[in-house]
Amino acid sequence: MTSPVTMRRRLVAVLLALVCAGPALPAQSGAITVDATVVTPVMVTGLAPLDFGTVFRGINRTVAWNAATSGRFRITGLGTAQLSISFTLPATLSNGFSTMPINQYRVRVNGVNSPFFATNIVVTSGAPFTRNLVAGSLWFFVGARVQPTTTQAPGTYASPVVLTAAYTGL
Amino acid sequence: MYHLHRSTRLLAAIAALCFVATRVEAQPLTVRPIQNLSFGFLLPGVATTIDASLLARSGQIEVTAALGTQFEIRYTLPTVMNGAGTTLPLAFGAGSAGAAPSSNPANLIRFNPAVAARFQLVTTTRATFFLGGQALPRGGQPVGSYAAPVIVTITNLGI
Numbered sequence: 062m063t064s065p066v067t068m069r070r071r072l073v074a075v076l077l078a079l080v081c082a083g084p085a086l087p088a089q090s091g092a093i094t095v096d097a098t099v100v101t102p103v104m105v106t107g108l109a110p111l112d113f114g115t116v117f118r119g120i121n122r123t124v125a126w127n128a129a130t131s132g133r134f135r136i137t138g139l140g141t142a143q144l145s146i147s148f149t150l151p152a153t154l155s156n157g158f159s160t161m162p163i164n165q166y167r168v169r170v171n172g173v174n175s176p177f178f179a180t181n182i183v184v185t186s187g188a189p190f191t192r193n194l195v196a197g198s199l200w201f202f203v204g205a206r207v208q209p210t211t212t213q214a215p216g217t218y219a220s221p222v223v224l225t226a227a228y229t230g231l
Numbered sequence: 232m233y234h235l236h237r238s239t240r241l242l243a244a245i246a247a248l249c250f251v252a253t254r255v256e257a258q259p260l261t262v263r264p265i266q267n268l269s270f271g272f273l274l275p276g277v278a279t280t281i282d283a284s285l286l287a288r289s290g291q292i293e294v295t296a297a298l299g300t301q302f303e304i305r306y307t308l309p310t311v312m313n314g315a316g317t318t319l320p321l322a323f324g325a326g327s328a329g330a331a332p333s334s335n336p337a338n339l340i341r342f343n344p345a346v347a348a349r350f351q352l353v354t355t356t357r358a359t360f361f362l363g364g365q366a367l368p369r370g371g372q373p374v375g376s377y378a379a380p381v382i383v384t385i386t387n388l389g390i
Contacts, residue, residue: 078321088378088386090382090384091263093264093266093291093380095267095291095309095381096376097272097366097377097378098273099278099315099372100374142272228272230272
């Protein structure tokens, strides 16, 4: 049987717990958002080769960025998303073991498939730059100069020009 | 009678002590959202993980209170983001959340955001909580913007 004293001690203990628990402090909330944008993959399409046609030994040949035989690329993607773009521009064209220098690249970019009013961009091979898509597309127009030597071996010379593009997330 | 008086005096003392304790517990605690958890651009079918320590993209909130304050943090995590008329699954791992005594996410104290965690402000009056996660877009995930709320509830446990 519980004595009165023991009961009072229990009562004191219970009061201690209840009182010392104090008023419940309100919890506070903050909210953040998880967000993402699902985009269509970036696609790069080579539309036309940079074609110098027939060249002669010792005579340089230049194809302008707006010439009919200039190199052309198209990039497609999401809206006006920003892209990181880089060109790999060869320093020579190859024909077996023979090479022919190629240099003085000129690159212009436009939001429509036309070299008119295209914007000049200074391109360094392998160096990325950023550009925003225009209504989901960008067109690039590439010109350059070849320098066949006076002893250039006859034949067909070629090298790849590579355009790489990826979303920056902006 | 003696026991009764003694108990009464003891209760009065306890009440006084607890009043003081209650006043200390009532120190304000503030919760401030800093930054959303942003996955940026996602490609259909390509899972993307944002680590809590990725300062530019992790979700961040700041808790400010007096030194010594103990509190419990509880995330209410979404399982999907909504957008483009559909959902995009999300996942949070056992180490997706982290706490730091400043806004610098180096040397995070990692914890599982799916479980309530308790912290105490020992050396600073401010703590920043970082949240990472994984987005799992499906192969045919429609293009568009997706979002979901993360609710962070902080319960002040006092000093």
